[in-house]
Amino acid sequence: MDRLARFEANRxxxxxxxxxxxxxxxxxxxxxxxxxxxxxxxDGVDVPEAWLTKVVTNLCLTRLTSARARRELYTGPWLPEPVFTEHGELGPLETAEQRDSLSMGLLFLLERLTPPERAAFVLREAFGHSHREIGEILDLDESHVRQLYRRARQHVGDGRKRFTATTEQRREIVERFLAATVDGDLAALERMFADQVVSWADGGGKVSAARRPILGRDRVARYVAGLHRDPRADQIEFAVRSINGSPGLAMHLHGELFGVVLLEPGEDGLIALHTVVNPDKLAYAAAQKSA
Known part of the structure; x- marks a missing residue:
């Protein structure tokens, strides 16, 4: 395998x-x-996969330092950029850990971490690296890596429960949510939400979006049900797509992607809604090939 092919296999x-x-x-x-x-x-790279992992991780750590400063000045809630994942764009999603580590909810929580904590958490949780291997990637001793990972778990929440539904069950939840939203069915939405559900919206100051989280079943249900009164409602096309490793909603207006909604189920109903409508955040997804 030549050098380019070796790299593309890892891309x-x-x-x-x-x-x-x-x-x-x-x-x-x-x-x-x-x-x-x-x-x-x-020249002379003995283990290309390990070498590339180290290079990418450390390039990201450098960028994260400046990114954190930019995000502190961001207008309204900052949410990650959504990515369509039907075609394996972000690597394998074979395990619950791999899928969960792409979820909007977890990526949002990772913003609480320092760059080294985030690297230790991602390398361990999503890619299964040992503490020793992570130490080699970050140029840290193993005991330091263990401390970083422990702190990361504490900040993210050791007790964070992963909802163990199948992809089909998650798709069914999204489809029920879509039907209730389009109909403006307040009662149906209330039945879907947990008591402490939170709705986050990222407009980035570029388009209209709630600049503070909306909390609680009643308030979130009224907020979502009210969207069907938007004068553009009849022109919006909805599609259930694989977004960040799980079924979500893509919204198109006049053929252009203008928003995505990702739902986070819990044992007692939906616990979070993450809506991205900032056009800058949607540019990457809009350029991806369709399902």
Whole structure:
């Protein structure tokens, strides 16, 4: 296998790693391209996969430092860029850990972590690296890596329960949510939500969106049910797509992607809604090939 083919075989995994670390697909793609340029110029790489993982991780750590400062000045809630994942764009999604580590809910929580904590968490949870291997990637001793990972788990929440529904069950939840939203069925929406459900919306100051989270079953249900009164409602086309490893809603207006909605189910109903309508955040997904 030649050098280019070897790199391309690793590209989805590397893109998945960079995206989980940055939460920005366009930035992740830039990182992977920079890693390729370094790979193309390097000689004597004994273990290409390990070498590339280290390069991508450390490029992301550098970018995260400046990204955190930008996000503190962001207008309204900052949510990760959504990515369509029907075609394995972000690497394998064979395990619950791999899928969960792409969820909008978890990526949102990862914003609480320092860059090294985030790297330790992602490398361990999503890619199954040992503490020793992570230490080699980050140039840290194993005991330090264990501390980083432990702190990351505490910040994200050791007790965070993963909803163990099948893809088909999640799709059915999305379809029921869509039907209730289109009909403006307040009662049906209320039945779907947990008591403490939270709705987050990212308009980035570019388009109209709630700039504060909406809390509680009644308020979120009224907010969602009211969307069918939008004067554009009859022109919106909805599609259930695989987004960030799970079924979600893609919304198109006049053929253009203008929003995505990702639902986070819990044992007692939906616990979070994440809506991205900032056009800058949708550019990557809009450029992806269709399902």
């Amino acid at each position: 989805p995994r590397l893109l998945g790693l960079a995206y989980r670390l940055l939460g920005e697909a366009s930035e992740a793609e830039d990182v992977v391209q920079e890693a390729y340029l370094r790979w193309d110029a390097a």
